Amino acid sequence: MSDTTATPTRPVNWTAISITAAVVMGGILAALLAVAPRDDGGIAWFDPMIPGGWMAWTLPVAIFFWCIASLLVTFTILAIRFPETPRVGVLRIETTRGDRLFISLLGSAFICLVWLFFAGLPVWGALALCLVYAAAVFRWV
Numbered sequence: 311m312s313d314t315t316a317t318p319t320r321p322v323n324w325t326a327i328s329i330t331a332a333v334v335m336g337g338i339l340a341a342l343l344a345v346a347p348r349d350d351g352g353i354a355w356f357d358p359m360i361p362g363g364w365m366a367w368t369l370p371v372a373i374f375f376w377c378i379a380s381l382l383v384t385f386t387i388l389a390i391r392f393p394e395t396p397r398v399g400v401l402r403i404e405t406t407r408g409d410r411l412f413i414s415l416l417g418s419a420f421i422c423l424v425w426l427f428f429a430g431l432p433v434w435g436a437l438a439l440c441l442v443y444a445a446a447v448f449r450w451v
Contacts, residue, residue: 324387331387335383338379339376342372342373342376347359347369355368355370356368356369356370385408389406389407394406394407407448410447410448413447413451414440414447414448417443417444418443418444421439421440421443422436
């Protein structure tokens with residue numbers, strides 16, 4: 311004889327999860343800005359965050375990795391909350407949101423490298439191109 315009584319499940323509070331994730335990521339960003347090197351009261355953007363460290367951990371590098379971590383957290387929550395089936399785009403391969411994020415990040419890295427080679431610093435123009443490229447990838451790939 312099988313037991314047909316189902317145990318009620320508690321609904322997941324996605325608003326609380328999203329707000330908690332945003333608060334945690336905001337706290338990490340605030341901590342990064344708090345420990346950033348300062349000179350004459352302002353942030354010294356390109357001074358090392360770890361004096362004598364083995365890698366050039368400057369504030370822009372830390373913010374870059376913070377952005378990547380924020381994207382991964384956001385896309386993880388989206389994947390759990392709104393599962394999606396893969397779709398076929400112009401590349402004729404099945405992709406999910408995570409796949410399109412990876413394609414856009416990889417392509418953006420190459421856009422920035424090409425920009426640095428041909429135009430040099432600053433890379434604000436490359437950032438604009440990367441945003442257009444990412445929008446195109448999420449729309450059509």
